[in-house]
Amino acid sequence: MKTPIVAPSILAADFANLQREIEMLNASQADWIHLDIMDGLFVPNISFGMPVCKAIRKYAKKPLDFHLMIEKPERYAKEFKDLGASVISVHLEACPHLHRNIQQIKSLGCKAGVAINPHTAVSLLEPIIQEIDLVCLMSVNPGFGGQMFIESTFEKVKALRNLIDSKNAHALIEIDGGVNSANARELVQIGADVLVAGSFVFNAINPHQIIEDLKRLD
Numbered sequence: 001m002k003t004p005i006v007a008p009s010i011l012a013a014d015f016a017n018l019q020r021e022i023e024m025l026n027a028s029q030a031d032w033i034h035l036d037i038m039d040g041l042f043v044p045n046i047s048f049g050m051p052v053c054k055a056i057r058k059y060a061k062k063p064l065d066f067h068l069m070i071e072k073p074e075r076y077a078k079e080f081k082d083l084g085a086s087v088i089s090v091h092l093e094a095c096p097h098l099h100r101n102i103q104q105i106k107s108l109g110c111k112a113g114v115a116i117n118p119h120t121a122v123s124l125l126e127p128i129i130q131e132i133d134l135v136c137l138m139s140v141n142p143g144f145g146g147q148m149f150i151e152s153t154f155e156k157v158k159a160l161r162n163l164i165d166s167k168n169a170h171a172l173i174e175i176d177g178g179v180n181s182a183n184a185r186e187l188v189q190i191g192a193d194v195l196v197a198g199s200f201v202f203n204a205i206n207p208h209q210i211i212e213d214l215k216r217l218d
């Protein structure tokens with residue numbers, strides 16, 4: 001089976017020991033570090049902002065994957081790029097001019113991702129799928145870590161895999177929310193490329209082992 005890209009979400013880390021947590025990820029088999037930015041408007045929660053991102057960047061030795069759960073993300077894209085973003089994903093539901101957001105992110109030299117909420121149809125990605133580098137399929141309603149995986153995500157992964165393949169597009173499929181050992185294998189089997197995992201990694205007694213298990217699913 002294909003080896004997924006594993007992107008632990010720092011939202012579930014111990015923020016009082018951020019340096020230690022980042023160094024743990026540096027020493028692990030994690031591929032990316034996933035940063036959840038929430039504005040209290042697009043989602044009903046506020047996570048962390050620029051000073052914390054700066055602190056993460058200082059220690060992180062892995063590509064930073066920014067998931068912007070914010071309104072008008074164009075206001076901050078450049079700042080996130082300057083904070084070391086490799087990937088910047090914006091929410092389709094937050095962007096009435098999505099093409100413009102994608103172009104902006106690409107012009108900054110970052111990979112452009114589009115995230116969609118659990119209730120948003122995969123078919124809405126059809127007009128832009130060839131222009132993006134990643135689709136972040138939300139498998140929980142965005143805003144909080146530690147929620148239960150929504151089972152209907154499996155069908156959306158299949159639909160998205162079909163869309164990408166039928167259009168000869170290159171976008172990676174990232175799954176975000178409630179990822180654990182009970183669903184990871186099937187997700188990758190049906191076409192997921194990137195697994196985000198927050199509480200499953202950081203609440204574990206041995207996060208290294210959990211990350212390794214997510215990478216080796218057979």
Ligand code: DX5
Pocket residue numbers: 009011012034036067140141142143144145146147176177178179196197198199200
């Ligand atoms: C939810 C965030 C997720 C979250 C994942 O709004 O986008 O990235 O941190 O956390 P778990 O893996 O605990 O669901």
Ligand code: ZN
Pocket residue numbers: 009034035036067176196
């Ligand atoms: Zn996320």
